[in-house]
Amino acid sequence: MKYASKSSVDRQDGHSHSIGAALTFIVILLGLGVPVWWNTTTVQRASLPLEELSNMAKVSGKEQSFPILLKAINDAQVMANKLQDVLIQSKELLNYNFRVVPYQFSLEEVKQFSLQNSVDAIDMYFEELSESKLLIDGLSIVEVPSHFLPSGKACVGRHNFLYISEETNFNSLSRILHSILVIHDSDQNSITHLPISNHYNVLLTLATANATQIHSTLVSSYDGNFVAFSKKFERVSDLSISSQVIYLGNGHIKANYDTDTKKISLNEEKVVSLINILEPRLGSQLSSDPTFHWVLYFPHVNQSPMYIYKGSSPVVTNSVLSPRWNGGGLQIVNEIEHSFAGLALCQLRNALGIFSLQSKDTSYVSLSYDESGVHAWELYLLTRRRTVQFLNQATITLKSLSQLLKQIGNIVVSEEIRDLIVASVNMGENSRRALKSGNLQQAYRDAQASHKCAEKAFFDPSLLALLYFPEDQKYAIYIPLFLPIGIPVLLSLRSVYKHFLRR
Structure with missing residues (x-):
């Protein structure tokens, strides 16, 4: 009887030891092994403003302030108000947010007109002035004495100046502006042979x-x-x-x-x-x-x-x-x-993407090109269009990247990529604000930076590394690893469950 009871106690002790070992193994596996595996295999994804990216929209015409400086011999404020009303009412220019700013010529500046003998000479004179002082970022409409221009006509200068006289009709002037703008801003002409680049x-x-x-x-x-x-x-x-x-x-x-x-x-x-x-x-x-x-x-x-x-x-x-x-x-x-x-x-x-005026409109004349073969106002309008193109391409790139990251969870998003995306979004917003305020040069620089950051983020090698990694490949990797361990663990859990059920 003593031997039998001792054998029973030994079996119970051995069973308890096996249950304890199973519990220890389960606790180590689930409490330590699984968290370590989870943390080491989790895809690194820095936080991104995905909601903000998905809501981004292309630049609209009304977001662009188009400043015009009206420099007049007579009452500049009255002429500016009249031109502003004509431009607002023009059906052809509805997509432009014009802002006419008056500038009254001083007596000394009016005196300078008498020293010039043609619009060509005046154009060169004002170009020298614009390099040292004056003006705002935009086109300038300059009133000159009537004898410098054919009756009622306007003259498109080499620089950022459009010349009129007191005989020029403002309705004709709005049509001239439309002729100048439409050739540079139309969707057909925005698609050039050379892609936009720095x-x-x-x-x-x-x-x-x-x-x-x-x-x-x-x-x-x-x-x-x-x-x-x-x-x-x-x-x-x-x-x-x-x-x-x-x-x-x-x-x-x-x-x-x-x-x-x-x-x-x-x-x-x-x-x-x-x-x-x-x-x-x-x-x-x-x-x-x-x-x-x-x-x-x-x-x-x-x-x-x-x-x-x-x-x-x-x-x-x-x-x-x-x-x-x-x-x-x-x-x-x-x-x-x-x-x-x-x-x-x-x-x-x-x-x-620089297109010459080929309009049959006889209400204006145009000065010939200098040796550079390009007018300053052509570069100004090209800069406006390229600013919008840079912003729109950055928007498309960021939205595509946002959709890609949502669809493929295996892509690693490092902090460097996040910084590039955030920088692109911020520079894009800065560019839009500069466009709205009429600061074209600042808007262009910020749009370039936004586009550059967006392209660099989208084509980063770290994003492309797992771009074509299918989800089902995970099963091929993890099943051979966890199956040999999982079966004994499940059996041990069954034994532990029965042990505590009997007690």
Whole structure:
């Protein structure tokens, strides 16, 4: 009997020890192991203003204050009020939030008019003044004596000035403003060949079939025109201009010879073969910035003069554009002329989104371009449109990023990414406030910064690392890890449950 009771006690002690060991293992696993595993496998996601991102909207026309400085010889305040009323009532300008500010000329400034002999001279005079003092960020309407302008007409200056006289009708003036604004702000013209960027490359290539035909004067002529343009365009973006000369051997391409005119004709479709020959020799780009290509091709002496034909008609400019060159193109040159640089510069303007006035409205005249080939008011309107484009692209990028982070929970969001997103949102709000107050330069700088931060956050490598990591892959990783441990734990729980149930 003693032996039997001792054996029973031993079994009970052994059972109690096994239950205690099971409880200890369960407590360690659930109390320590699971929390450590949970914390080490949880995806790091810094807090983001997701609600604010999802509510972001594109910039509307009414958010943009369009300041106009009316500088008058007579009563500036009365003229400003009258112009303000006309602009508000104009159906064509409903999408613009104009703010007309009066500026009364002093006697000394009026006296300066008598020293000038044309609107051109006055335009240069006011440009010098605007660099040292005056004005607000916007367009200026300047009243000049009537004898400087044709009766009732206005004059569009090279700088940020539109000249009128006391004979100019304000209703006509509103139509002039509409003609100037619509070509730069329309949705169709906002889509340019070159994407908006803070930096651009311009590559001018002289392709010749003769090794002795360098034409350094032509290259320097191109460089001179483009340098003047880039110096003025730096208010908007930086242009990096470079030129090169490439040789094409014998340079013979398939072209047709017209015995009557004794000219070599090249059909516009066949120019593609010439572009294919040139393209590998243009050189690889060392920069990711958008690049504008313009090629001057001097044909071989045996194929000169050569002219590009579209159907049966010759192309006046003897050039063809290439979509692959971001709005650039190729021009066949038979004789050296300085006017060739003007065509390339004109196409660069179009590629960058600068469009010339082509209205048939006879109520105004326009001053000719200086050597830079661009008016200051054109750059002003381009800056306005690019500010909106930068803000809208930043908005689209941030909203896309917000949706992506909501849909894919495995993407790591570091504090650096959060700081970029918050900075983009804040700079965007600052830009919108500056636009509303009429401070365009500040709005443009903030819009650039907002767009840059949004793009940098969206394309950060840390976000892309787990972009295509499917949820079901977790089961393939964790089941082999937890199944061998989980089965004994479940059995132990069953034993512990029965043990305490018997007691």
